[in-house]
Amino acid sequence: MIERIDYPRTDLLINGTWRPPTGGRYAAVLNPATGAEIGSVAIASREDLIEVAECVLSGLKTWNGMPLLKRYAIMRDAAQNLRSRVDLIAPLLTLEQGKPLLEAKAELNAGADVIEWFSDEMRRAYGRTIPSRLSGVLNMTISRAVGPVAAFTPWNFPINQVVRKISVALAAGCSIVVKGPEETPAAPAELIKAFLDAGVPAGALNLIFGVPSEVSEFLIPHPNIKKISFTGSTAVGKHLASLAGRHMKLSTMELGGHAPAIILDDADVPRAISVLATGKYRNAGQVCVAPTRFLVQEGTYANFVDQFVAFARNINVGNGLDPSTTMGPLIHERRRAAVEELITDSVARGAKVLHGGKRVGNEGFFFEPTVLADVPQDARIMNEEPFGPVAIMQSVRTIDDAIDEANRLPFGLASYAFTSSLASSHEMANRIEAGMTSINYNGIALPELPFGGINDSGYGSEGGYNAIESYLHTKLVTQAAN
Ligand code: NAD
Numbered sequence: 495m496i497e498r499i500d501y502p503r504t505d506l507l508i509n510g511t512w513r514p515p516t517g518g519r520y521a522a523v524l525n526p527a528t529g530a531e532i533g534s535v536a537i538a539s540r541e542d543l544i545e546v547a548e549c550v551l552s553g554l555k556t557w558n559g560m561p562l563l564k565r566y567a568i569m570r571d572a573a574q575n576l577r578s579r580v581d582l583i584a585p586l587l588t589l590e591q592g593k594p595l596l597e598a599k600a601e602l603n604a605g606a607d608v609i610e611w612f613s614d615e616m617r618r619a620y621g622r623t624i625p626s627r628l629s630g631v632l633n634m635t636i637s638r639a640v641g642p643v644a645a646f647t648p649w650n651f652p653i654n655q656v657v658r659k660i661s662v663a664l665a666a667g668c669s670i671v672v673k674g675p676e677e678t679p680a681a682p683a684e685l686i687k688a689f690l691d692a693g694v695p696a697g698a699l700n701l702i703f704g705v706p707s708e709v710s711e712f713l714i715p716h717p718n719i720k721k722i723s724f725t726g727s728t729a730v731g732k733h734l735a736s737l738a739g740r741h742m743k744l745s746t747m748e749l750g751g752h753a754p755a756i757i758l759d760d761a762d763v764p765r766a767i768s769v770l771a772t773g774k775y776r777n778a779g780q781v782c783v784a785p786t787r788f789l790v791q792e793g794t795y796a797n798f799v800d801q802f803v804a805f806a807r808n809i810n811v812g813n814g815l816d817p818s819t820t821m822g823p824l825i826h827e828r829r830r831a832a833v834e835e836l837i838t839d840s841v842a843r844g845a846k847v848l849h850g851g852k853r854v855g856n857e858g859f860f861f862e863p864t865v866l867a868d869v870p871q872d873a874r875i876m877n878e879e880p881f882g883p884v885a886i887m888q889s890v891r892t893i894d895d896a897i898d899e900a901n902r903l904p905f906g907l908a909s910y911a912f913t914s915s916l917a918s919s920h921e922m923a924n925r926i927e928a929g930m931t932s933i934n935y936n937g938i939a940l941p942e943l944p945f946g947g948i949n950d951s952g953y954g955s956e957g958g959y960n961a962i963e964s965y966l967h968t969k970l971v972t973q974a975a976n
Pocket of ligand 1: 675707708728751
């Protein structure tokens with residue numbers, strides 16, 4: 495286990511300079527594995543917000559004015575910088591977020607993939623020509639950056655959430671101010687250094703931290719900001735989307751989920767367990783696409799549940815810096831208390847705890863990998879995102895019952911299905927109401943694939959060919975020869 499890591503104080507990056515906040519206010523950063531304070535993060539003042547809103551506009555002009563190939567080369571170098579720094583940044587990420595070191599490294603490497611993919615996308619922001627009804631007239635569309643972006647990112651994937659927003663914005667030619675996660679500030683700051691060291695000019699990329707509501711209420715209405723991107727809870731997302739709407743700002747909203755996983759009698763159960771249980775307990779379940787409601791057809795229910803509980807029993811909960819750890823702590827006491835309350839409520843309504851269900855140890859914010867069964871539909875956990883290491887097992891009779899339950903909630907982010915029948919696969923692909931359905935494996939969240947939800951899970955995509963579209967507007971140029 496790594497014995498000593500120098501955890502930095504994280505300042506604000508405004509207009510190319512790292513500096514303390516005006517007013518000198520900082521918040522404590524805790525190590526979720528011990529509960530101890532490990533450092534501090536700058537809290538932006540109103541003066542800082544005014545300054546960042548100004549410089550993100552000048553940054554747009556500088557970045558957008560650079561030749562495409564220069565911007566492309568900078569993005570490629572940023573990816574390379576990030577890859578070469580994985581071993582330096584991963585321990586910081588684990589220290590502040592709690593996830594096992596291997597997961598931290600995987601997140602960083604995936605971050606470099608995201609930058610590379612979007613850097614290629616920037617070279618494909620095509621326009622069109624449109625046949626004219628008149629002779630001597632040329633109609634064409636050109637794709638133009640929408641303008642400065644304000645992005646709000648959470649603590650569960652401190653690199654991934656930030657890198658997706660920065661990469662797509664810069665690829666579209668936009669400048670960006672990121673309001674990073676106050677719980678986990680050091681890893682995103684290192685990510686941003688990878689971009690700056692590659693040559694992203696002052697003002698084009700800014701990083702601030704602060705009181706989230708103060709920052710969003712200042713930046714979203716600000717006339718210099720043209721686009722909002724938020725990842726976080728549905729409740730906050732609805733509030734920010736309405737603020738954006740009131741000020742006529744474009745927005746992408748990546749919100750909560752409550753992913754159903756349907757396992758039919760003809761599924762390859764060991765494979766389903768390996769994919770779904772890994773997906774459930776990764777990052778201690780604090781993942782918006784984590785499978786949550788396991789809808790298992792009755793012929794395979796007992797076998798599936800037994801194997802799932804055996805998987806959960808084998809999870810080694812501990813400090814993410816310890817190489818034997820396979821699941822770290824929850825992010826903070828508030829999250830742990832929220833998970834605990836959901837379990838208490840379920841049990842009070844008759845649910846059975848097949849495994850886990852309790853806090854672990856006296857230090858840090860650890861919680862046991864948990865498996866629940868017989869949870870009544872009116873239990874809170876059947877309706878609210880647990881955002882923690884809790885799997886809910888439910889036996890279903892038919893594929894129709896499974897799909898009905900999958901579609902019962904207003905969320906619609908990820909969904910999973912396991913079956914060896916092509917017909918059942920097609921049926922689930924067509925009838926499950928979600929932004930993403932992954933069948934017989936977990937293929938969600940690769941940079942080249944669309945990533946996003948519907949209904950209460952938000953709108954817009956953070957990946958794939960259509961992610962960049964919401965950072966570009968289509969301008970018509972129609973021109974007569976003379
Ligand atoms: P929270 O709702 O307090 O915060 C979620 C995120 O939103 C945080 O990053 C926070 O800084 C930000 N936020 C909160 N109020 C804001 C505001 N007024 N303006 C701008 N940003 C604001 O919840 P939490 O306890 O940190 O996390 C728990 C819940 O958040 C979970 O239940 C989950 O639904 C959701 N969440 C989702 C994701 C995701 O990947 N979709 C990630 C983290 C959290």
